[in-house]
Amino acid sequence: MSGPRPIIVGPSAGPEAPYPLQMEGKVIHGFGRGSTELGIPTANLPVDNNLTPWISHAESGVYFGWASLRLPPSHPNRPLDAATDSGEAPTEFSVYPMVMSIGYNKFYDNKARSAEAHVLHEFEADFYGVEMRLLILGFIREEKDYPSLEALIEEINLDCEVARRSLDREGWALRETGKGTLDGSWLVREEK
Ligand code: ADP
Ligand code: RBF
Ligand code: MG
Numbered sequence: 562m563s564g565p566r567p568i569i570v571g572p573s574a575g576p577e578a579p580y581p582l583q584m585e586g587k588v589i590h591g592f593g594r595g596s597t598e599l600g601i602p603t604a605n606l607p608v609d610n611n612l613t614p615w616i617s618h619a620e621s622g623v624y625f626g627w628a629s630l631r632l633p634p635s636h637p638n639r640p641l642d643a644a645t646d647s648g649e650a651p652t653e654f655s656v657y658p659m660v661m662s663i664g665y666n667k668f669y670d671n672k673a674r675s676a677e678a679h680v681l682h683e684f685e686a687d688f689y690g691v692e693m694r695l696l697i698l699g700f701i702r703e704e705k706d707y708p709s710l711e712a713l714i715e716e717i718n719l720d721c722e723v724a725r726r727s728l729d730r731e732g733w734a735l736r737e738t739g740k741g742t743l744d745g746s747w748l749v750r751e752e753k
Contacts, residue, residue, distance in 0.1 A: 566702070566719060568726055570625070575732030575743060576698040581626065583747060584613050584676060585694040591677060594669070599714055603662065603677035604628075604693055616676065621664030625724035626698035627735060628659035628680050629748035630691055637685040652749035654694070656738060657682045660717075660724040661695065664704040668713050681721060694748050698733060 571577065584606060591605040610617045631653050632639040640655050661678040665671045678695055701720055707713040727733060734741025737749055 566723070568723055569730075570701055570723055570727045571699045571733070573730055573732055579615070580698050582615055582619075582624075582697040583695065584616065584697065585692070586612070588689050588691050588693050590689060591675060592669075592671075595677070595679075598710065599717070601679055601714065601717055602687075603679045604688065605675055605677040606693060606695070608663075608674050608676050616663065616674075619663055620700065620703060621674070622703040623660065623662055623701040623720050624697045624699065625658075625660045625701055625720070625727060627656055627696045627728070627745060627748060628678050629654040629656045629694045629696075630680070630688060631693075632688060632691060636688060636691075638682075652737075653751065654749045656735060656745065656748055658724060658728045659695065660701070660720050661697070662704065667704050667706040668710075679717070679721065681725060696745065696748050698743075699727065 586606040586609075588604045589607055591603065596602040608616060632655060638655075658681040659678045660681065661676065663674070663676050665674060676695075678693070701723055705716070707716065731741050733743060735743050735745035735748070737745040
């Protein structure tokens with residue numbers, strides 16, 4: 562027994578070095594197990610050591626932070642008015658809390674390293690091919706093998722709770738949403 566896990570990660574003042582880490586790309590297909598086997602969909606991004614140098618030495622495990630998505634006008638969850646309520650310029654990107662896994666999915670023994678984010682929001686349609694940006698703010702736990710699928714699911718649900726609570730503090734919430742002090746401009750920037 563390793564005892565109960567902490568329910569909040571990181572100091573209240575905000576993320577500490579080496580965070581925030583950034584990663585972006587278009588959502589790709591994985592093995593399709595997230596939704597079907599776990600009931601926890603994860604949006605996968607390509608792992609490219611050239612585009613994301615830090616990822617080659619990042620510890621395999623569970624991270625959390627904010628995700629932004631450039632949902633197309635045809636997507637049912639695209640906000641009607643994507644403008645921020647802080648009076649800043651409108652953005653095409655919508656921002657959500659996320660929890661993610663970087664690693665080999667020990668339980669499944671994958672041969673290639675994956676990076677996949679479970680966005681803490683209920684979507685009515687998938688968003689493969691959509692541009693996603695991840696602002697990673699902290700590390701929750703190392704990747705583990707589990708005796709059963711149920712045990713893995715239970716642990717991931719706890720990760721979601723830890724991420725939500727950790728992000729729900731002024732030093733961790735985004736200035737762009739009007740709820741915090743953290744600089745989230747990288748997530749919503751428009752670049753031509
Ligand atoms: P795959 O192995 O192809 O990644 P998943 O079962 O993990 O398959 O499903 C992931 C897809 O589900 C994502 O690419 C995304 O389009 C969609 N999706 C729907 N809701 C969410 C969510 N809350 N978080 C992440 N992805 C979601
Ligand atoms: N897979 C593992 O084998 N071990 C883990 O400890 C583990 N933790 C995860 C934590 C989170 C928050 C998420 C979203 C996924 C995790 N996974 C883990 C990956 C999981 O096996 C994977 O999402 C599915 O196999 C679908 O790709
Ligand atoms: Mg996935």
